[in-house]
Amino acid sequence: MEFVEKTSGMKYRKDKKEKQLSILGYGCMRFTKKGSSIDIDKAEKEVMEAINNGVNYFDTAYVYSGSEIAFGEILKRNNCRDKIYIATKLPHYMVKSKKDLEKYFNEQLRRLQTDHIDYYLMHMLTDVKTWDRLKALGADEWLKEKVNNGQIRNVGFSYHGNTDTFIQLLDEYDWDFCQIQYNYLDEHSQAGKRGLDAASKKGLPVIIMEPLRGGRLVNLLPEKAKNIIKENSRKRTAAEWAFRWLWNQPEVTCVLSGMNSLEMVRENVKVAKDVTAGEFTEEDFDLIEQVKNEIKRNIKVGCTGCGYCMPCPKGVDIPGTFHSYNMMYAENKKNGRREYLMCTALRKDPSSATQCIECGKCEIRCPQHIEIRKELKNARRELETPVYKIAKTAVKLFKLY
Known part of the structure; x- marks a missing residue:
């Protein structure tokens, strides 16, 4: 999909209904805190800087503490609701009945001080059975009602999990858009490039989260990787390389950034205004590969995430397990264990390594x-901590999914 440019200089790509979304989106999860609350005056300056430079897609969620309320107040103070699109998410894991759907949605409208949500996502939809549970509660009919009365303009889902399940979910509903974790390090994990292409072929806009892996592709790069970037003649920052790699792909609609400083907003806006689709040269791709290779030097298992080992007869997410295990050593243990928890335990049917029967x-x-x-045993020992086991049990006991 080619870029559209407006007088602001910002670039845009169209959604399924021909609405133009800024290629840079604003992730509202990381607003700066002042004590235990969001520093709304600081956040207002950053949000308005983005809006004034053409950013029109803002992403939040019910469970992002204080985010919806703060963003709603910022829009009210500046009377600019009609200039932007709000994306927020249903906490379906907290929904036990159709009444809950209405309760959470109405609370979100109040928080955001609006009468409609432009892009409404099922938050972290993990598998088909989770969606089936929601449909059994009447979610599909409820969504249809909200779309028909204009309270919801577009229905989508955000996703953490393996590629095959993501592709299955694409066919389970007439989605208007989707949101995936995708960056040059996750090119072949999670939904991955194959999932991105599958969504694009169905005509779905794809919103990208974690383009910098929570800052991993900037702040935690190995020294050799930092030097490769520093010595390159283009003189781009690590963040700019990551964003340009994404925007180079026409299947990517909008890339979210959790911006929490004016400097960050201005830097990202500058790149978004300058980027050209298909601009990457062989040398550019080679630089990304060099950086990836430096990151991967500490990995434990040489899994490429190709998925040939799947499906496992017992439902083990083998590529996902190895990806999380490797993340523990390429990044840090906390991130790896968090990834494993999201991808294997927080779902209707668990897919943990402990289910392996060694067939x-x-x-x-x-x-x-x-x-x-052998490697699944090694991964299980480090990933399935007491905290993981408690969370997995809680999902079953409280039927969170």
Whole structure:
């Protein structure tokens, strides 16, 4: 999809209904806190700087503490609701009945001080059975009612999980858009490039979250990777390389950034106004590969996320497990364990390594000849902590999904 440019200089790509979304979106989860509350005056300056420079897509969620309320107040103070699109998310894991759907949605409207949501997502939809549970509660009929009366303009879902499940979910409802974690390090994990392409082929706008892996692709790069970027003649920052890699792909509609300083807003806006689709050269791609290789030097398992080992007869998410295990050493243990929890436990049907019965079918199909059964045991020992086990049990006991 080609860029559209307006007088602001910002670039835009169209959604399914021909609305123009800024290629840079504002993630409102990381507003700066002042004590235990959001520093709304600071956030207002940053949000308005973005709006004044053409950013029109703002993403929040019910469970982002204080975010919806703060953003709603900022819009009211500046009388600019009609200049932007609000994206927020239903906490479906808290929904036990159709009445809950109405309760949470109406609370979100009050928080945001609006009469409609432009882009409404099922938050962290993990698998088809989770969506089936929501449909059994009447979610599909409820969404249809809200779309028909104009309270919801577009219905989508955000996703953390493996590629195959993401592609299955695309066919489960007439979605208007979707949101995935995607960056040059996650090119072949989570929904991945294959998922991005599948969504694009269905005509769905794809919103990108975690373009910098929560800052990992800027602040926590290995020294050699930092030097590769520093010595390149283009003199781009690490963040700029990550954003340009994404915007180079026409399937990417909007990239979210959790901006919490005026400097960050201005830097990202500057890049978004300058970028050109398809601009990457062979040398640019080579730089990204060099950086990735430096990051991956500390990985534990040489899994490429190709998925040839799947499906596991017992439902183990093998690529997802290895991705989380590797993340523990390429980034830090907390991030790896968090990723594993989201992708294997917070779902209707768990997909943890502990379900492996050592049948060996996966190893026969693995093109990397990985000793999968052995490595799953190693991963399980480090990933399935007491905290993980408690969370997994809570999902079952309280039927959160």
